[in-house]
Amino acid sequence: xxxxxxxxxxxxxxxxxxxxxxxxxxxxxxxxxxxxxxxxxxxxxxxxxxxxxxxxxxxxxxxxxxxxxxxxxxxxxxxxxxxxxxxxxxxxxxxxxxxxxxxxxxxxxxxxxxxxxxxxxxxxxxxxxxxxxxxxxxxxxxxxxxxxxxxxxxxxxxxxxxxxxxxxxxxxxxxxxxxxxxxxxxxxxxxxxxxxxxxxxxxxxxxxxxxxxxxxxxxxxxxxxxxxxxxxxxxxxxxxxxxxxxxxxxxxxxxxxxxxxxxxxxxxxxxxxxxxxxxxxxxxxxxxxxxxxxxxxxxxxxxxxxxxxxxxxxxxxxxxxxxxxxxxxxxxxxxxxxxxxxxxxxxxxxxxxxxxxxxxxxxxxxxxxxxxxxxxxxxxxxxxxxxxxxxxxxxxxxxxxxxxxxxx
Amino acid sequence: xxxxxxxxxxxxxxxxxxxxxxxxxxxxxxxxxxxxxxxxxxxxxxxxxxxxxxxxxxxxxxxxxxxxxxxxxxxxxxxxxxxxxxxxxxxxxxxxxxxxxxxxxxxxxxxxxxxxxxxxxxxxxxxxxxxxxxxxxxxxxxxxxxxxxxxxxxxxxxxxxxxxxxxxxxxxxxxxxxxxxxxxxxxxxxxxxxxxxxxxxxxxxxxxxxxxxxxxxxxxxxxxxxxxxxxxxxxxxxxxxxx
Numbered sequence: 001x002x003x004x005x006x007x008x009x010x011x012x013x014x015x016x017x018x019x020x021x022x023x024x025x026x027x028x029x030x031x032x033x034x035x036x037x038x039x040x041x042x043x044x045x046x047x048x049x050x051x052x053x054x055x056x057x058x059x060x061x062x063x064x065x066x067x068x069x070x071x072x073x074x075x076x077x078x079x080x081x082x083x084x085x086x087x088x089x090x091x092x093x094x095x096x097x098x099x100x101x102x103x104x105x106x107x108x109x110x111x112x113x114x115x116x117x118x119x120x121x122x123x124x125x126x127x128x129x130x131x132x133x134x135x136x137x138x139x140x141x142x143x144x145x146x147x148x149x150x151x152x153x154x155x156x157x158x159x160x161x162x163x164x165x166x167x168x169x170x171x172x173x174x175x176x177x178x179x180x181x182x183x184x185x186x187x188x189x190x191x192x193x194x195x196x197x198x199x200x201x202x203x204x205x206x207x208x209x210x211x212x213x214x215x216x217x218x219x220x221x222x223x224x225x226x227x228x229x230x231x232x233x234x235x236x237x238x239x240x241x242x243x244x245x246x247x248x249x250x251x252x253x254x255x256x257x258x259x260x261x262x263x264x265x266x267x268x269x270x271x272x273x274x275x276x277x278x279x280x281x282x283x284x285x286x287x288x289x290x291x292x293x294x295x296x297x298x299x300x301x302x303x304x305x306x307x308x309x310x311x312x313x314x315x316x317x318x319x320x321x322x323x324x325x326x327x328x329x330x331x332x333x334x335x336x337x338x339x340x341x342x343x344x345x346x347x348x349x350x351x352x353x354x355x356x357x358x359x360x361x362x363x364x365x366x367x368x369x370x371x372x373x374x375x376x377x378x379x380x381x382x383x384x385x386x387x388x389x390x391x392x393x394x395x396x397x398x399x400x401x402x403x404x405x406x407x408x
Numbered sequence: 409x410x411x412x413x414x415x416x417x418x419x420x421x422x423x424x425x426x427x428x429x430x431x432x433x434x435x436x437x438x439x440x441x442x443x444x445x446x447x448x449x450x451x452x453x454x455x456x457x458x459x460x461x462x463x464x465x466x467x468x469x470x471x472x473x474x475x476x477x478x479x480x481x482x483x484x485x486x487x488x489x490x491x492x493x494x495x496x497x498x499x500x501x502x503x504x505x506x507x508x509x510x511x512x513x514x515x516x517x518x519x520x521x522x523x524x525x526x527x528x529x530x531x532x533x534x535x536x537x538x539x540x541x542x543x544x545x546x547x548x549x550x551x552x553x554x555x556x557x558x559x560x561x562x563x564x565x566x567x568x569x570x571x572x573x574x575x576x577x578x579x580x581x582x583x584x585x586x587x588x589x590x591x592x593x594x595x596x597x598x599x600x601x602x603x604x605x606x607x608x609x610x611x612x613x614x615x616x617x618x619x620x621x622x623x624x625x626x627x628x629x630x631x632x633x634x635x636x637x638x639x640x641x642x643x644x645x646x647x648x649x650x651x
Contacts (some may be wrong), residue, residue, distance in 0.1 A: 005521050016509050225593045321466065322519040322566065323494020325487040401466045405505065 003131040003335075006328075017308075021340060024304045027297030028344025028384070029351060032377050034290035036352025039373045041359060042283020044366035049279050053272045055192045055201065058135040059238050063091070063228040063245060081224035082262040085209075088126070088228045095248060097241040099233045103209050103225035107216065111205055112177040120161050121204045122178065124212030125229075130156075130189075132231045140167075140187030141173035143208050151210040155162040155183045158204040159191045178205065179216055212360055218222070242267060243277040252360040293300060297344065298384040305337050305392035316396050317404025330397035337389020345381025349374055413573055413606045414440040414463060418472035421458050429463055432458040433469070434629040442573065445600045445607045446492070447617035447637075450626030456610050457578070459626070462578045463608060464497055465489040473585040477573055494519045498567025498575040498605075502582040504559040506566075513538060513547040516566045523570070537565035557588035564595055568605065577609045581616055593619040593641070615641070 014021045065083040085103055092101035105124035110117050129135075130142050143154045155178065162171050194203040209225065225301045232241035242265050249263055309316070316329055353374075356367040421433040440446055448456045461467035462474060465481055466489075467541065474481045477496060484492060487564045499505075506515045516534040525533070538547050541561040551559050560580060567575050581589035597619055599605050609620055617623050618641040625633035 002524065005527075009521075012509060246501050306441070314505070316506055318507060319518070319522075320490065321464070321493065321505070322509050323522045323570075325522070326492045327487075328522055402461050406465075 003331075006151060006331050006335050009332055010339055013308075013312075014336060014339060020304060023349065024300055024340055025115060025344035027300035028294070028341055028381060029297075029348040031290070031294030031297035032345045032348025032381055033292050033352035033355060036349055036369065036373060036377055037289060037355045037359065037367075038284060038286035038290040039283065040352070040356035040369045041365060041366040042279070043368040043370055044083065044285050044360070045283060046276070047368050048366050049272070049276045051193065052195065053132065053269070053276065056195070056268060056272065057135075057231070059232040059235050060132065061230040061232065061238065061242055061245060062268060063087075063230060064264045064266060065224075065226065066208070066263065078351045080230055081226075082253070083225050083228055083249075085225055087249060088130040088225060090248060090252060091230055091245055092128075093227060095241065095244045097232055097237040097244055100128040100132055101230045102129040102132060103228050105209055105212050105226040106127065107212070109179045109216070110160060111165065113171075113174065116165045118161055118164045120158075122212065122216065123204050123206045124209035124216075124226075125206055126209060129206065129229065132229055135192065136190040137187040138190045139170060143186055148208040148210050151208060151214045153181060153183045153207075153211060154186045155205050155207040156187045156189055156352075157185055158189050158202040158206070160200055160202040161205055162188050178207075181215055183207065197347055210378040274355065294380065294384060298341070298388040299338050301337055301385065302349070302388035302392060304340075305333060305389055306395070308336070309333060309392045309396040312396075313399065313404050313407040314387070316399050317401050317407065320401035321405060326397040329399075330393045333393035333396045334389045337393065338385035341349070341381045341385025341389070342378070345357070345378050345384075348381070352377070413442040413444070413477060414438065414608075415475040416463075416469075416472065419459070419462060419469045419474065420471045421455075421462065421467070422470045431629055433462075436629075436631050437474070438624070438631065440606060440608065442606055443600070443604045445597070445619075445621040447608065447620035447623045448608060448610045448626065449612070449614075449617055449623060454626035455629040456626045460576055460578055460608070460610055463574070464499060465493050478603040489622050490522075494522055495570060496573045498564075498570070500560070500563050500567050500575065500577040500580045504551070504556070504563050504583075505557055506562055508551050511548045511550055512543060512562045512565075513555065515551070515562055516569050518566060533569055534565070537569040538562070540568070541565045555588075556584050557591060560584065560588075560592050561595065564592070564599075568599060568603075571603075572605065573635040574606045574608065577607065579610055579612065581611070581613070586615075589616065 001175065063083060065081055083103070088101050088103035091098055100357045102125050107122050109122055126147060127142055127145055128136065137156065140156075143152070143156065148156050155176070157165070157171055157176075165171065165176065166174070171188055174185050175182050177183070189202070189204075189206065195201050230241060230245060233237040245265055246261070250259075250261065253262055255261060319329060320377060321333075353369050356369055359365055360367040416436065416438045418429070419433050419436040419438070423430045423432060436455075436459065438459075448459065450456045453479050458467070460471050463476075465476070465484070468482060476492065479492065481489065482490065507518070510518070513531065513534040516537050517530045520530045520533065535544065535547055538544055541564050543558060543561050543565065546554060546558060546562075551562070554562065563580075575596075580596075581592055584592060593616060596607055596609070600607050607620070609616070611617050618637055619637060620637055621640065623633070624631055
């Protein structure tokens with residue numbers, strides 16, 4: 001018997017028991033749809049985390065100032081200005097495992113252009129900062145080392161700031177006022193989206209740190225910096241860079257063997273990798289739970305096929321009497337099971353894809369339906385059909401034709 | 409075709425029913441020539457059904473040899489016997505045994521589905537077989553839309569569609585009234601006369617056995633009688649008169 005006739009025979013008997021076939025398929029439909037939705041949600045979460053990691057920049061360390069003891073009071077990290085421009089320069093120049101270092105400073109304030117004003121984050125940094133964060137300038141240029149040296153009043157606008165102050169106008173070359181001082185906009189930054197903490201990374205104005213120290217912050221903190229951002233030469237040497245930075249700073253700050261560090265080093269990639277692995281575990285868990293329902297669907301197919309084989313004992317006997325071989329009977333029932341599973345799988349994929357789209361629209365989650373997941377789900381349905389259909393089909397094919405013909 | 413179509417010697421069949429061994433056939437020698445029309449008689453439990461199962465290659469004897477058309481059946485695997493059944497043997501049962509979801513012509517096509525006959529040839533041959541049993545106009549009816557006699561004629565069409573050497577009919581008239589029974593037996597006689605198909609017929613009724621040419625009788629697993637039919641019931645319509 002060829003595959004076409006076998007398929008036709010199988011379709012006919014499935015159609016003869018419509019309600020039963022549909023209910024059996026429902027098990028597969030729910031299982032496959034659940035897997036597709038869960039994998040789509042998990043994949044979406046993964047993709048968002050990966051995008052966030054890329055938006056932060058790779059192989060980064062943050063050196064945070066703080067924790068000085070003054071008069072018995074110990075302030076927390078970031079509480080005291082213990083890091084200096086010289087520290088940043090030393091980290092960038094002296095350490096073999098460090099590719100670049102940029103001192104940074106943050107404050108906030110209103111930025112005014114014409115009759116528009118927008119209160120935003122002011123980010124002071126070295127020219128290397130953009131490259132370290134893998135942040136492109138979409139219009140204009142980055143500020144230069146000379147401009148940093150000279151504390152020039154130049155700035156770069158984040159997309160959000162550019163949108164609010166300039167709308168469709170090109171900001172490059174225009175003068176904006178930051179805390180009442182006029183600054184020339186030299187460039188506009190590429191869009192970065194949300195940070196892992198959910199902040200709008202484009203709501204920012206980047207300017208030379210020296211300018212920020214001298215022109216915007218007053219003289220109290222001249223020479224001191226906020227956070228020093230450090231980039232290791234490659235991902236394998238981030239740990240090494242961390243050690244070298246700690247060692248260098250302890251030396252420079254003259255902290256003895258038993259002394260407490262007046263700074264701390266955070267490994268950004270490590271934190272993000274942790275977030276990534278936890279979403280991965282979650283999506284595996286979701287997929288795993290959904291797979292259980294697929295298993296249940298498979299057992300449903302097996303159950304119905306066993307009933308069907310028993311019901312059709314006489315038919316099996318007749319087919320054997322007129323010359324069906326074992327494999328003819330086996331393939332007939334196996335094909336029925338696979339058709340049930342595949343039809344259920346296909347409907348489940350459509351339903352799951354629809355469910356994923358609905359989830360992303362209603363819950364606002366990113367969902368990603370990867371072709372691999374669809375192919376896998378379809379293949380898995382076929383496998384479920386073969387696996388759970390095999391036992392009933394084999395039972396049918398091994399029947400004794402005499403017994404089968406006598407069956408009432 | 410004067411050669412032996414069936415050559416069985418020393419057929420023994422034992423079953424195990426729980427702890428008891430049941431000897432259904434106790435050494436049967438049987439030779440049937442091609443073109444014969446044989447009626448097998450005997451009470452229930454005499455071993456005639458067991459013999460039919462063995463002759464039909466549905467079962468294997470516990471000991472003894474069985475040659476069908478020169479093929480030693482005892483050596484064949486399950487699949488080998490299945491292939492032999494669909495190419496050389498036609499079955500007609502008391503309960504018709506048609507597939508209720510298939511139309512008459514699809515039921516007749518069934519043996520050809522398994523030997524890979526192309527669909528168009530299948531349909532043509534099925535229609536030919538149906539018209540030779542007088543059911544050409546019922547080809548697309550479901551079994552439930554046919555009378556018992558018509559259903560049995562569909563079964564006969566299915567049995568002859570692969571031009572078998574042997575047709576085994578197990579009480580084919582058991583569920584039919586006497587008029588229909590005679591019609592069915594007439595068809596068997598015609599197939600035997602016109603096509604030279606060897607026929608083995610199991611029956612309880614002496615009247616039905618009279619359509620055959622030779623009668624054997626079973627009792628307790630042994631063949632106790634083997635004689636030609638003296639007062640043979642000859643075909644009634646002139647066209648079908650045996651020559």
